[in-house]
Amino acid sequence: MSLLKVINCWKLFGGLKALQNVNFEADQGILGIIGPNGAGKTTLFNVITGVYKPDKGKVFLKNRDITGLSPHTIRRLGISRTFQIPRPFINETVFENVLAAGFFGRVDKVSKKELIEETEKILEFVGLIDKRDEEASSLNIHQRKLLEIARGLITKPILLLVDEIASGLTPAEVDNVVSLIKKVNEKGIGVIWIEHVMRAIMKAAERIIVLDYGKIISEGSPEKVAKDPLVIRAYLGEEIA
Ligand SMILES: Nc1ncnc2c1ncn2[C@@H]1O[C@H](COP(=O)(O)OP(=O)(O)OP(=O)(O)O)[C@@H](O)[C@H]1O
Ligand SMILES: [Mg+2]
Known part of the structure; x- marks a missing residue:
């Protein structure tokens, strides 16, 4: 059974x-x-997460029709996302940011004590434990992206949607987010990752979908889409030239 179906x-x-x-699965x-x-x-992420209702078509999560449900309901059903522009509560600490996301997004009954413990574990997991008590406003871009991931993970998703976490990062930071996303996936969480940084997505993804003017113009392994003349013309042209 596929995890997500967009029809x-x-x-x-x-x-x-x-x-x-x-259309994809x-x-x-x-x-x-x-x-x-x-x-x-x-826009595709906004349709999947209920921010927009599609004008036509359906979205299924594990065979359950989630089309047009509220973002809150969809998050509780197991889809979390990160934002292209990180949106932390900047005057709250790193710890408080993740904890708050857990309070609002969790569907299971979890005590405050358990949530605090899980928040610590997730900060450790993403590599932000040293920043635990610092205000989110003090974080650099890389750390803000890690905080987005932590906030996504605290709701215990079955699917994490990641919107451009590698842009603006140094090569070493890019490598770090690639291995972090792989580690997330190894926990059994499905990942859909929008990315412009080719080096990152080519390393991480098993399969790639290429969108152009709202249409899927190519789909397949990273090697296959990188060689597709349609993709080279629409998107990769400059890079390869
Ligand atoms: N709320 C909106 N109202 C009107 N037009 C919108 C809205 N959201 C997106 N668009 C338009 O829809 C198109 C797709 O935008 P979208 O943000 O999905 O692109 P994207 O592939 O994420 O681009 P980028 O790589 O720059 O983030 C663009 O032409 C954009 O201007
Ligand atoms: Mg975008």
């Missing part, structure tokens, strides 16, 4: 077709999504 999804903004008949692995700016990648 014939359309999303229009006035006359702009942000998503056009998007994701399993428990790491699925990459690439494509030019404005291709509809973040």
Whole structure:
């Protein structure tokens, strides 16, 4: 059974077709999504997470129709996301940021004590335990991206949607987030990862979907999509040239 199924999804903004008949399935692995700016990648996450209702089409999580449910309900059913622009509560500490995400997003009955312990474990896991008591405003970009992941993980998702965590990072930081996402996936959490940094997504993803003008123009292994003339023309051209 696939974890997520997106069937014939359309999303229009006035006359702009942000998503056009998007169809794909994701399993428990790491699925990459690439494509030019404005291709509809973040819109796709917004449709999956209930921020937008698709104009047409359906979204299924483990065969359950979640189309049009509220973001809150969808999070409780097991989908977490990170944001392209990190959105921490900047005046709260790193610890408080993760704890708050747990309070609001958890579906299971968990005591405050247990949640505190889990928050500590997750901060350890993502590599932010040393920053535990610092205000989120003091974090650099890399640390803010790690905090996004921690906030995503505290709700115990079965699927984590990651929106561009590698951009703006140094090569060593990119390697760090690649291995972190792989570690997340090894815990049994499915991952869909939107990324412009090719070095990162080519290393991490088992399969990649390429969006262009709201349509899937290519799909397959990283090696396959990197060689696809359509993808080279629409997106990779400059890089390869
Ligand atoms: N709320 C909105 N209202 C109107 N147009 C929107 C809205 N959200 C997105 N769009 C438009 O839809 C298209 C797809 O945007 P989206 O943010 O999904 O692109 P993206 O692939 O994530 O791009 P990037 O790589 O730059 O993040 C763009 O043309 C964008 O301007
Ligand atoms: Mg985007």
